[in-house]
Amino acid sequence: MIEERIKQTIRDIYDFPKPGIIFKDISTIFLDAALCKSIVKSFVDKIRHLEPDAIVGLESRGFLLGPSIAMELGIPFVLIRKEGKLPGKCIHETYDLEYGTATIEIQENALASGKKVIIHDDLLATGGTVLAASNLLHKLNIEVVGYAFIIELSALLGRAKLEENKTPVISLASYT
Numbered sequence: 001m002i003e004e005r006i007k008q009t010i011r012d013i014y015d016f017p018k019p020g021i022i023f024k025d026i027s028t029i030f031l032d033a034a035l036c037k038s039i040v041k042s043f044v045d046k047i048r049h050l051e052p053d054a055i056v057g058l059e060s061r062g063f064l065l066g067p068s069i070a071m072e073l074g075i076p077f078v079l080i081r082k083e084g085k086l087p088g089k090c091i092h093e094t095y096d097l098e099y100g101t102a103t104i105e106i107q108e109n110a111l112a113s114g115k116k117v118i119i120h121d122d123l124l125a126t127g128g129t130v131l132a133a134s135n136l137l138h139k140l141n142i143e144v145v146g147y148a149f150i151i152e153l154s155a156l157l158g159r160a161k162l163e164e165n166k167t168p169v170i171s172l173a174s175y176t
């Protein structure tokens with residue numbers, strides 16, 4: 001099963017980037033091409049029926065598999081980046097993380113008004129990052145029809161925040 005394969009592959013790094021945080025290091029997933037392919041296939045199987053017009057990936061770890069998922073579905077991949085990285089007119093949003101605060105941005109003309117998207121990131125923790133991304137997309141009149149994560153840290157209760165408006169939340173491996 002994909003969940004076991006993911007859990008066997010990633011590593012727990014204690015006290016990174018701050019004391020008390022158990023960091024889920026997903027870099028080992030990318031040493032295993034067969035596992036990467038299986039993860040992309042799992043996402044595609046779970047999100048195709050939502051008929052997204054694009055996948056929106058969150059910098060930086062949402063950029064690792066996001067383009068592959070979009071390519072498999074034959075749809076665009078759109079970037080949400082950390083502050084100061086995107087050229088042209090952008091809108092931005094600041095949010096809290098498990099271990100700090102951050103600001104993300106999207107280009108104003110990244111995607112046409114009225115499009116439907118899936119937001120993809122490697123990991124759901126408090127949900128602060130994806131909620132900020134949802135807010136950005138909402139401001140551009142883009143509808144979020146689902147969220148897709150490799151990993152979910154369920155004790156941090158991000159899912160409940162995302163499901164408030166009944167949007168489907170997909171995660172392939174969940175930790176309590």
Ligand SMILES: O=P(O)(O)OC[C@H]1O[C@H](OP(=O)(O)OP(=O)(O)O)[C@H](O)[C@@H]1O
Nearest residue numbers: 059060061097098124125126127128129
């Ligand atoms: O659900 P949340 O509490 O918001 O946390 C999840 C976010 O934290 C990590 O990113 P980070 O900001 O560390 O940046 P990185 O991907 O550039 O390493 C992770 O990749 C998610 O984007």
Ligand SMILES: Nc1ncnc2[nH]cnc12
Nearest residue numbers: 022023024025098123125
């Ligand atoms: N515990 C964690 N491990 C990896 N990425 C994270 N992002 C937020 N919390 C995290």
